[in-house]
Amino acid sequence: MAKRKTAYVCSDCGAEFPRWQGQCSECKGWNTISEFVVSPAKAERRGLAGYAGQTTAKIEKLNAIDLEALPRFSSGFKELDRVLGGGIVPGSAILIGGSPGAGKSTLLLQVMCQLAGQHNALYVTGEESLQQVAMRGKRLGLPDDNLMMLAETNVETVCQLALEQQPKIMVIDSIQVMHVADVQSAPGSVSQVRESAAYLTRFAKQHHIAMFIVGHVTKDGNLAGPKVLEHCIDCSMMLEGESDSRFRTLRSHKNRFGAVNELGVFGMTERGLKEVSNPSAIFLSRGENQAPGSSVMVIWEGTRPLLVEIQALVDYSQLSNPRRVAVGLEQNRLVMLLAVMHRHGNIQMSDQDVFVNVVGGVKVSETSADLALLLAMVSSFRNNALPRDLIVFGEVGLAGEIRPVPNGSERIVEAAKHGFKRAIVPKSNAPKTAPAGIEIVPVTQLSEALEAVS
Known part of the structure; x- marks a missing residue:
């Protein structure tokens, strides 16, 4: 042995x-x-002569490779197709993660029930019984006459039964409960997750089956299991959403067939997840009266602009060390921008508590929100509300300069579509011809931006 x-x-x-x-x-x-x-390798030992004439692979030149479009097919959800890069690619392995209750199983069950009328579809559940899945489908009012179901956790058995049915799309729910018989460890361990994912991915590519794999997340919000789990699959997505919010955001972190960091927005209803075709209108649902400390910015998510509102509250601190709290933004960048505002804007907030929040639960990671964040804090500090029809974006450097951001023209056009009349933007992003109905205020320094709203 x-x-x-x-x-x-x-x-x-x-x-x-x-x-x-x-x-x-x-x-x-x-x-x-x-x-x-x-696990010990079980490959057969063959000499070099044993491989002669048995392989189908061949060496080709780069310019001789056929560049036909990938034969994608729609999932039935435009937002999901957007995140996937235009649709589902046959033979691709797609990993979707999210916190418990985010709606991963609900979304995939809706997709599979819709596609089952056009393609052979197989839903493999390892965490729930078939009765539980059927009850969810009935509650959501989904068509259930064509979808094939399987309750199994052994990977070899799943693939053997799938070969008999020849599905075009499969769902594995979830990878943490799957196991390979040759690996002597419990399901959910590093070795089982690693071997199960590799087995399923290889099976999907050999038989041109589009496979969705559900993955759990840790308490830090990262996908549970080894990091190689994300390396071996073709697309990695995260379904995010707060427990007290009915909106869910689907974001791609890796995609071999489309753009990375693409964003899709869904709303959780009694009938499952519904698409939100215009998320900017939801994130900009403000009150009638414009309050101090509020500004609207344009961020770029994947291949489209998104308008979100940022709020700031600046108040005198009773503590020797004032608090700096950022929700939806990077806290270290907030501290840096406060120092830039003190040095180059002559506005000191060292004795003030500063709280900032991105409305709607959106997480902003790009630097185009710097200028909007600074103007929101100044508005709250001076107790002077910004104009309701003002849009702001731009990166702020340590020297107080306003740097350009990618896709500036597209951001301005999106703001004009939503009725904004004035835009404070970096000078390098100012278009030669502004869209109808909007005034462009180009700025190069922080002092110029502060003068524009004073």
């Missing part, structure tokens, strides 16, 4: 070590290393 070989793998970065240690030397993460059982 062959001796069992073990390795130790970091669940965050995928680095391997010969023995266990508390900290990963590659990503510096603590308590992220788990034991991984390496």
